[in-house]
Amino acid sequence: MSFFLMPNPVAARRLFLGRSGLVLSGAAVALLAGKDALAAKSGAADPQDIQILNTALGAELEAIAAYQLGAESKLLQKPVLDLALTFQGHHKEHADVLAKTVVKLGGKPVLAKANYNFPIDQLKSQTDVLKFAARLEQGAVSAYLGAVPLFGNRDLSKAAASILGDEAMHWAILRQALGEVPVPSAFMS
């Protein structure tokens, strides 16, 4: 099924959202934000865990800005625009819960930058924007995959894996929208 071959954009969007389960389950939110027990012993938090969360937070904040750039570019047509805003919403949820968890663990969350460097001159069409987003999402999957084994707290590993799953869905759907094989391999690296 090509996202662009559907005759009715509204139907296409409904089909896409319905089939792909794009609504965030809330598992990551619950896993991270619900760790009040961790907050109670924040003094014992592993500084490396806080750093991992902060690095992830920095990337999530940049992803939010990237989707904002795409949304404001006037290059995205509905329903792709709606899809981008949905994904941006997920990244906002990730960032919010990561920042709260850093605070709970006794750390200081990184803030969004005033300006981000994006290859604006290379974004001239909807396809360009989708490819740009797909590259970021693929990188995000790899980044979370590389972070999961590093946490001292295995609850945080589980939570990061939950976010990883969401990023992987984004990547697959963006590839589908680009007419590429949505899931190109059995394993991620």
Next chain:
Amino acid sequence: MTPCRPWLAGALALLAFGSVSAAPDTVHGEQVYARCLACHALAYDRVGPRHCGLLGRRAGSLPGFNYSEAMKNSRITWDEKTLDLFLAGPLKTVPGSTMTYDGIADPKDRSDLIAYLRQVNKTPECRTPMPAKP
């Protein structure tokens, strides 16, 4: 011309094959580089610093990039050897680095990635990098 002995020709062929198969694969290196794209770009700084000009650069030295103290104090200069070591285990090589990534376990993946980073440095994208932010 002296005829080539069959065993010698065979040995030379094996040597030639061996050297080709061991050569870095920059196409594969670019595929490996996709793992870096959540945080890095070639020509501009993101969550991580830009990679144009990486080989030969002193670690933690790009003006305007907010490095960790650990990276700034690492006294590393990036070359094939130091990059290979770092990519195998970033936090083991530079404890306290903000590159909280488990590393690239496969030596071939690392060598291809490093070869790609060296090759890409000659491309137009890296010849005119965006300026670092103040």
